[in-house]
Amino acid sequence: MIDVQNLKKSYKSFQAVNNSNFHVKEGEIFGFLGPNGAGKSTTINILSTMLKPTSGEVTINGYDVTKHRNRVRESIGIIFQENTLDEKLTAKENLMLHCKFYGVPRLKRKARINEVLEIVDLKDSVNSLVEKFSGGMQRRLEIARGLLHYPKVLFLDEPSVGLDPQTRAHIWEYILRLKEKENITMFLTTHYLDEAEISDRVAIMDHGDIIAIDKPKKLKQQLGGDIIEMTTTDNEAAIQEIKANFDVVDVSLKDDVIYCKVENSDAFVSNFIKTLQTPLTGLDIRKPTLNDVFLSFTGREIRD
Numbered sequence: 001m002i003d004v005q006n007l008k009k010s011y012k013s014f015q016a017v018n019n020s021n022f023h024v025k026e027g028e029i030f031g032f033l034g035p036n037g038a039g040k041s042t043t044i045n046i047l048s049t050m051l052k053p054t055s056g057e058v059t060i061n062g063y064d065v066t067k068h069r070n071r072v073r074e075s076i077g078i079i080f081q082e083n084t085l086d087e088k089l090t091a092k093e094n095l096m097l098h099c100k101f102y103g104v105p106r107l108k109r110k111a112r113i114n115e116v117l118e119i120v121d122l123k124d125s126v127n128s129l130v131e132k133f134s135g136g137m138q139r140r141l142e143i144a145r146g147l148l149h150y151p152k153v154l155f156l157d158e159p160s161v162g163l164d165p166q167t168r169a170h171i172w173e174y175i176l177r178l179k180e181k182e183n184i185t186m187f188l189t190t191h192y193l194d195e196a197e198i199s200d201r202v203a204i205m206d207h208g209d210i211i212a213i214d215k216p217k218k219l220k221q222q223l224g225g226d227i228i229e230m231t232t233t234d235n236e237a238a239i240q241e242i243k244a245n246f247d248v249v250d251v252s253l254k255d256d257v258i259y260c261k262v263e264n265s266d267a268f269v270s271n272f273i274k275t276l277q278t279p280l281t282g283l284d285i286r287k288p289t290l291n292d293v294f295l296s297f298t299g300r301e302i303r304d
């Protein structure tokens, strides 16, 4: 459904996207994860025909994004980072306008509007002014609007940025409901790790490069083992002790917390706690996250 080959984009001498290559299958949720400035919006803008690539080939639903822009536009829906609804209109008026722009046949408009409002649970607010909606409701209406013309691909640029955690969780319920109901291919950009985790596959981007691409579970498995985070009364002494006396894959210190990567935490921890001479003040065992994947490739955290 999405095919990207050797995609490059530069702004004057600055290379924002360096030679990207990836494919997205029909019905897949594909996440683009990276810190601010990684090149995510640039990529989504090229894929959705809003920005011209410097070089490379991109097809959406079989259509080239530079040669067949209108065909591509018919095939896609977009949920932008910022609110693009008309706040002085009602939900229904906003949707009706979009139906007209996208050529949804007159006789089908009402039914389709009802259908999409049902998906995002906004049927009761159909005649309310958008300016009266909460942030979460506005986002849901934007998602509904993006679906009106039966797009094959839905682009979501940071779909839940600026929303509180509860509303974010709800937005995700709707997105997953959509996947089930309409088998839409979804391409989303995010810098939230938990959102990337929901994706079927994720591409991790940094400084314009795709540095890893796979199922979230596989990316994390590649790191191997478990992570033990600990605080001690003397971190320097503890690190020396760990390096000298314990079988660890890796040990590092960040913000007064020691990170130890071990092959198997079950086998490691009980002996470690008994043997370590430097007093421990805290200890937490966890599985690797996508942030650890990013860290292992770049030496930085995504939230940095």
Ligand SMILES: Nc1ncnc2c1ncn2[C@@H]1O[C@H](COP(=O)(O)OP(=O)(O)OP(=O)(O)O)[C@@H](O)[C@H]1O
Pocket: 011, 014, 016, 034, 035, 036, 037, 038, 039, 040, 041, 042, 043, 191
């Ligand atoms: N029109 C432009 N002119 C010059 N540089 C630009 C332009 N648009 C983006 N950039 C630069 O290109 C790089 C990638 O930007 P982009 O917006 O694609 O990143 P992003 O990963 O989407 O980040 P964010 O999450 O902050 O939107 C950044 O360094 C940005 O400053």
